[in-house]
Amino acid sequence: MYFYYKNHLKETLKEYNVDYIIIKPGEKSKSEEKYLKIIHELLEKHITRKDIIVAFGGGVVGDLSGFVAATILRGVSFINIPTSLLAMVDSSIGSKVGIDTHYGKNLLGAFKNPLEVIIDFNYLKTLPKEEYNNGIAEVIKYYLIDDVSLLEDIKNNNLENIIKKSIKSKKEIITKDPFETYERMYLNFGHTFAHAIERHSNYEIPHGYAVAMGMDISIRLGIYFNITNKEVLNKLHNLYSYYDLPLFKGNIQELVPYLSSDKKAHADKINFVFIKDVGTPYIKQIEKEVFYEISSF
Ligand SMILES: NC(=O)c1ccc[n+]([C@@H]2O[C@H](COP(=O)([O-])OP(=O)(O)OC[C@H]3O[C@@H](n4cnc5c(N)ncnc54)[C@H](O)[C@@H]3O)[C@@H](O)[C@H]2O)c1
Incomplete structure (x- = not known):
């Protein structure tokens, strides 16, 4: 998905200092392991409370990044840009974020209000x-x-x-x-x-x-x-x-x-x-x- 939008994102965000973390598509990425890997990567990069985590993707990316935003440094700002229909009509609305554990789905999570949810129907043109x-x-x-x-x-x-x-x-x-x-x-x-x-x-x-x-x-x-x-x-x-x-x-x-x-x-x-x-x-x-x-x- 990132490959469709790589240039679009670079162009849109060119005035900002942006780091990208790309995850594999699929529910298996909403895991404890992936969550901790992202947390460690952000800490390595010296994330501060002034930084903003932007989710760009379907519900998996939204839930996972929202949970990272809710918990890292006791919470940093979060913007959600849902790109799948499911994420636009459901997962990006209502502030629930979280990950799956070996005990079941969405068992580790938080309520995290995003600064903004940006819904652009145009992203659906590439959705299978x-x-x-x-x-x-x-x-x-x-x-x-x-x-x-x-x-x-x-x-x-x-x-x-x-x-x-x-x-x-x-x-x-x-x-x-x-x-x-x-x-x-x-x-x-x-x-x-x-x-x-x-x-x-x-x-x-x-x-x-x-x-x-x-x-x-x-x-x-x-x-x-x-x-x-x-x-x-x-x-x-x-x-x-x-x-x-x-x-x-x-x-x-x-x-x-x-x-x-x-x-x-x-x-x-x-x-x-x-x-x-x-x-x-x-x-x-x-x-x-x-x-x-x-x-x-
Ligand atoms: N937080 C909530 O309230 C809430 C509510 C409902 C569902 N969910 C969660 O949402 C997840 C499911 O979300 P989903 O259906 O979006 O799955 P997903 O995030 O896995 O996305 C589905 C696939 O579509 C691709 N994709 C997304 N946007 C695209 C685009 N514009 N163009 C091309 N490909 C695109 C993704 O890369 C992925 O392969 C589940 O984990 C579910 O538990 C959360």
């Missing part, structure tokens, strides 16, 4: 189609939990509305509940199983695709528990067909061991986000053991 679709999964999430009007925008791929309405949804939800005591948990719709799917696949399945599968599971479980209107499943599958998003074909029992280190889990219980219907999220505590008993749903 499957990465675009990966981001659409989170947009479908906003449609399902909050903004019913996104349906037509998603079907017509109305990019401007997709980005603006997604940001508005996320902003409204986190403004009500910045530290995730209740409403912010709605944003985790599909994510309890998505994170398990990512870990189970050793991060080979990208976040958005895992979220697509996780939302499929959540709706099917909601129907199983008589919480979710049955019609929602067809609506979901129909939307997925526009963007080649995957359904979950496996067995949820295999994923249960990976649910344990989810931050939403209290001991053996999980605050599971269902939807009653499109636009109506609903949280219910579920004992993890219950998932072992569900073989077909």
